[in-house]
C-alpha cells in the first residue's frame with residue numbers, strides 16, 4: 001500500500017491526501033497511490049464525494065522532473081488524470097501553494113476546483129522544454145478559452161488564484177489557511193446543493209467560441225514563433241491546442257501524448273531540466289555545514305549611490321527591508337535618490353507598481369552623508385568605483401562604525417576580496433556580493449567567499465540573496481570571479497577574430513544565432529567599451545603576462561567611442577534608439593588597424609567564430625573548476641544563464657560542452673592554439689584529462 005497517498009474520511013467526504021515532500025511531485029508512487037485510493041473511495045459506500053489535496057506547503061507542483069529521460073514507469077500521469085475524470089463519484093481539487101504542471105492537470109481532471117487566495121496555478125512545462133502531457137493542452141482551453149490557454153502554456157507564467165477564478169480555471173477562491181477544511185466544506189456544499197457532475201473533458205462552449213474565429217490558431221502561432229525564438233516546445237503547444245479544437249477529446253489527448261514524447265527527446269528539454277536542477281543545487285553552498293545558520297538581516301546599508309548602489313538599494317526596499325544609502329557628497333546623493341525615484345516612476349507608469357507602493361519603497365530608503373548612520377545596519381554593501389585604495393579606505397571606516405556581527409560586503413567585480421578584508425579587524429565578516437547591472441533587474445548574484453569569510457556569513461548572503469529575488473551562486477576569489485573571467489576570454493577571441501578578418505556584425509550574428517540575446521560587441525556597447533579598455537590597460541601596466549595586446553577596440557575607446565552612452569561604439573546608434581547599426585567609420589578604423597599591423601584579412605568561417613568564442617570560455621570554466629573557484633559545473637551554468645544571457649535551453653556553457661563532447665573541444669583548441677600561435681588557447685589540464693578519460697564535466701562532484 002502506497003504511503004504517499006492516504007484516504008481519510010470526513011463524514012461523506014473521502015479525502016485523498018498526497019504526501020510527498022517537499023512539493024508533492026507526482027512520481028510513480030504518487031500516481032499509483034492516487035489510482036489505488038480513488039478505487040477504494042469509489043468502493044466505500046459511506047463516501048459520496050472525493051477531495052484531492054496536498055499535505056505540507058503545497059498542492060502538487062507537477063510531474064516528478066527527475067523521472068524525465070528515464071524509461072516510463074506506469075501508470076502514466078495522463079491515465080491517472082483520465083481515471084479521475086471518469087470516477088464514479090464527483091471529485092474536488094482543494095488547492096493551496098502551487099498547482100503547477102501535472103498538479104494543475106490533476107486538478108483539471110476533477111469536477112470542481114477550490115483554492116485559497118494565496119494559491120497559484122500554472123502550466124510551466126514550456127520552461128522545461130516540454131508541454132503539458134497529461135491532458136493540460138486539451139482541458140485548459142475548455143476551461144479558460146483558447147487564447148488564454150495558449151498564452152499561459154507558451155509563456156509558462158503562473159496565475160494567482162483570483163486571476164484563475166476570473167479565467168474559469170477555478171470555481172471558487174476562499175480566504176483561509178486550513179486547506180482540508182476548505183476542501184471538505186466545498187465538497188459538502190456540492191452534495192447539499194445536489195450539483196451536477198462537471199467533467200472538464202465534456203465542456204465545449206469555450207472551444208465553440210474559438211472555432212468561430214478560424215484564423216485564431218494561425219495568428220497565435222505567429223505570435224508564439226516571434227516571442228519564443230529558437231524554442232521548439234511553444235510551437236508544439238500550439239499544435240496540441242489546434243488538436244483540441246479539431247479532434248474529439250480522446251484523439252486530442254493521443255496527439256498531445258505524441259507531441260509530449262517528441263519534446264521530451266529534444267536536447268532543449270535536457271538543457272532546460274539541467275538548468276532547473278543546477279540552479280537549485282547552486283543554492284546549496286558546497287562545503288558549508290548545515291549548522292551554519294544565517295545571521296538576522298533586518299537593516300541594510302549601501303555605500304555609493306551611483307547606478308549600481310542605487311539599484312542594490314532598490315532590491316532591498318522592494319522586499320520591505322529598510323536601507324541606508326550613503327554618499328560622500330550631497331549632490332551625488334541627490335542625483336542617486338532622484339534616479340531611484342525615476343526608475344520607480346517608470347514602473348508605475350507601466351502599470352507594474354502602485355504609486356502607494358512606490359512611496360512606501362522610497363520611504364524605506366534613507367539617504368545620508370554620515371558613516372555614523374550605518375551603525376545599525378546588519379549588512380553593509382559597498383558599491384563605489386573599482387579602486388582598491390578607495391575600497392580599503394571605505395572598509396577601514398566601516399570597521400570603526402559597523403556594529404559587531406554586521407556583515408561587510410563589497411560589490412567589486414574584479415578586485416581581491418581578501419585584500420579588501422585586510423583593511424578591517426574582522427575579515428571573518430567580510431564577503432563579496434557581486435550584483436549585475438541593472439542591479440534591480442538582473443537575477444544573478446555572485447556571492448564571493450574570501451579565505452576567512454565565516455560560514456554563517458556565507459549562509460547569510462545566500463539567504464539574503466534569495467530573499468531579494470536573486471539567484472545567488474557562491475564563488476571563490478580570483479580576478480573577475482566566474483562570470484567576468486570567462487567573459488574576458490570570449491571578448492579576447494571576438495576582438496582577435498575581427499582583427500583577423502571577421503566583421504563585428506558577423507561575430508555578433510553567430511552569437512545571437514546560437515541563442516544569446518545580444519552579440520559580444522552589441523553588449524560591449526551597452527556596458528561601455530571604456531570598462532574593458534581600462535581593465536586591459538591596468539593589466540598591461542601591471543605586467544600581466546596574459547594581458548591582451550593593444551587592439552582595434554582600444555583604439556575605438558581612445559577616440560571616446562564608449563558605446564551607447566556616447567552615441568556610438570562598435571556600432572552607430574540613432575538618437576533614442578538602441579538598435580545597433582554597422583558604422584562605415586568603424587569598418588575603416590578596423591581596416592586601417594589591420595594595415596598597420598600587416599594583417600591580411602582572411603575569410604573567417606562561422607564555425608570558427610563559434611568555436612573560438614565559446615570553447616575559450618569553456619576552457620576557462622575548466623580552470624575555474626580546477627582551482628575550486630566554482631564548486632560545480634552547474635554553478636557556472638547557473639551564472640551564465642542568469643547573468644550573461646547564455647540560452648537556458650542549451651543548459652549553460654559546461655553542460656553544452658558535454659553535449660558537444662570534450663574530445664572535440666580539446667582537438668579544436670589545440671588546432672587553433674597551434675595554427676594561430678596562441679598558447680592561451682591550449683586546453684587546460686582538467687579539460688584534457690576529462691576528454692582522455694571519456695568523461696564530461698557532469699562527472700565532477702562538488703567537494704564536501
Ligand code: 3H9
Nearest residue numbers: 023025061062063064065077100101102124132133134280
Ligand atoms: C510536468 O508536470 C509534466 C506534465 O505536464 C506531464 C507529465 C506526463 N519534480 O524550487 P525549490 C524539488 S513538468 C521533482 O527550491 P521553492 C527541487 O529540486 C513539471 N523535484 O522550492 C528542490 O529539491 P532540493 C511542472 C522538484 O519553494 C525542492 O523540490 N512543474 C519538482 O523555491 C524545492 O524546490 C514545474 O515545473 C518537481 N516537479 O519553489 C514546477 N519541483 O530540495 C517546478 C521542485 O533537493 N517547481 N522540486 O533541491 C517549481 O517551480 C518550484 O520548485 C516551486 C517551489 C514553485 C514548486
